[in-house]
Amino acid sequence: MKIRQTTLALAAIAGVSILAACGGSDSAAPASEAAAPAAEEVVLANGMTPKEQIELRQGQLKKLGKAFKTISDELKAGEPDLAAIQAAAASVPVESAGMADWFPAGTGPDSGVKTDALPAIWDDPETFAQKIADFQSASAGLVTAAEGGDIAAISAAFGQTGGTCKSCHETFRADD
Numbered sequence: 001m002k003i004r005q006t007t008l009a010l011a012a013i014a015g016v017s018i019l020a021a022c023g024g025s026d027s028a029a030p031a032s033e034a035a036a037p038a039a040e041e042v043v044l045a046n047g048m049t050p051k052e053q054i055e056l057r058q059g060q061l062k063k064l065g066k067a068f069k070t071i072s073d074e075l076k077a078g079e080p081d082l083a084a085i086q087a088a089a090a091s092v093p094v095e096s097a098g099m100a101d102w103f104p105a106g107t108g109p110d111s112g113v114k115t116d117a118l119p120a121i122w123d124d125p126e127t128f129a130q131k132i133a134d135f136q137s138a139s140a141g142l143v144t145a146a147e148g149g150d151i152a153a154i155s156a157a158f159g160q161t162g163g164t165c166k167s168c169h170e171t172f173r174a175d176d
Contacts, residue, residue: 042111044104050111057102058115063095068162071142075155082149089146089154092139092161099132116174124171131168138164 042050070088074080103121110119121128138161145157 042106044106046101046104050107051113053102053104053107054111054113054115054117057107057117060095060099060102064092067091067095068165071154071158075151075158080151082146082151085154086146089139089142093136093143096136096139099136100129103128118172118174121172128168128172131164131172135161135164135168 044050044053046053048056067088071085074085074088103117105122107113107115108117108119108122109115138157142154142157142161145153148154
């Protein structure tokens with residue numbers, strides 16, 4: 001009789017051990033051990049993943065950088081190409097339209113996706129929104145100056161617009 005009880009006990013222990021090893025246990029893993037979903041698995045309210053949203057925003061910012069480089073290079077040239085300046089200046093408000101929507105919650109450094117956007121964007125959204133408004137206002141002034149064709153006025157407006165970029169980058173962007 002003792003052999004039978006021992007055999008049954010060992011079988012029960014083995015069964016419980018197998019279930020536990022296969023994840024059949026009723027106990028949940030502690031929250032600290034639970035893996036956070038990958039950035040590719042999370043879906044933002046706009047239907048994009050954080051990675052897609054960050055790549056979109058970085059692409060738009062690169063377009064703005066290209067426009068600024070064109071204007072800067074032309075202003076440094078002995079004979080600036082006014083048409084190139086005007087085209088680049090006109091692209092700035094177009095490429096920055098909706099900029100405030102480029103930074104939804106969940107697309108900061110905590111998303112696990114490489115970004116230079118600092119948490120301050122989401123910690124102080126009012127100031128960030130004001131910086132965007134300042135940039136968009138200055139970029140409208142740059143377009144007006146470019147359309148006027150006066151290189152000195154364009155240069156001044158370009159400096160003001162660049163100043164709004166710098167002001168925002170100082171607080172809200174890493175690697176500057």
